[in-house]
Amino acid sequence: MSEIVVLFDGFSVMSGTDEMKANCSCTLIKGDHNIIVDTMTAWDSDRIVDALKKQNITPEQINYVVSTHGHSDHIGNNNLFLNAKHIVGFSISFKDIYYAHPFDKGEEYTINNSVKLIPTPGHTLSDVTVLVVSKDADIVAITGDLFEKYEDIENPNIWLEAGSDDPAEQFKNRCKVAKLADWIVPGHGQKFKVTEEMRELLGRQAGDKLSERNVK
Numbered sequence: 001m002s003e004i005v006v007l008f009d010g011f012s013v014m015s016g017t018d019e020m021k022a023n024c025s026c027t028l029i030k031g032d033h034n035i036i037v038d039t040m041t042a043w044d045s046d047r048i049v050d051a052l053k054k055q056n057i058t059p060e061q062i063n064y065v066v067s068t069h070g071h072s073d074h075i076g077n078n079n080l081f082l083n084a085k086h087i088v089g090f091s092i093s094f095k096d097i098y099y100a101h102p103f104d105k106g107e108e109y110t111i112n113n114s115v116k117l118i119p120t121p122g123h124t125l126s127d128v129t130v131l132v133v134s135k136d137a138d139i140v141a142i143t144g145d146l147f148e149k150y151e152d153i154e155n156p157n158i159w160l161e162a163g164s165d166d167p168a169e170q171f172k173n174r175c176k177v178a179k180l181a182d183w184i185v186p187g188h189g190q191k192f193k194v195t196e197e198m199r200e201l202l203g204r205q206a207g208d209k210l211s212e213r214n215v216k
């Protein structure tokens with residue numbers, strides 16, 4: 001089992017007609033391995049090092065860096081963690097060695113007994129979600145921008161407008177992750193609990209979307 005510490009809550013707000021202010025949720029997983037998920041923007045390195053220090057962890061002690069996808073606010077400080085294996089979307093590497101893994105065939109990637117990655121394309125075509133078994137035996141999904149924030153369940157326009165490379169896949173994977181998880185740490189909002197009502201709503205949205213696609 002692992003301990004999950006959300007070091008920073010992500011956010012996103014429109015700050016002008018063509019301007020948005022945003023940063024991603026940054027999460028530390030402590031257990032058999034130290035894992036950091038989504039490393040914010042390149043201007044956040046001091047804040048990340050300080051937050052880790054409060055957890056008695058130095059950047060050198062991080063074993064895995066996971067960027068749920070390759071956008072600039074999710075990869076900004078990966079180079080703080082030079083002892084770590086780096087997983088950016090579907091790409092796994094250490095220094096100049098790249099490890100093949102069939103995420104594109106739907107295959108999950110196991111880090112240890114309580115942490116695995118599953119492919120959840122939609123926001124980009126190579127997004128991953130981190131599933132963690134917490135100390136309370138709950139399943140916590142760290143989803144990156146598969147879920148933008150809690151409010152986007154009622155209002156899918158929030159994540160659609162944030163950008164989706166494959167909306168039909170994203171509808172489907174949102175539904176899948178909600179079924180697997182007790183809690184969600186979204187890409188740009190606070191951690192929230194998944195309810196049965198949410199699962200039903202997401203299921204309807206995914207179903208609606210699929211039938212819409214079948215009609216075409």
Ligand SMILES: [Zn+2]
Binds near residue numbers: 073
């Ligand atoms: Zn993002």
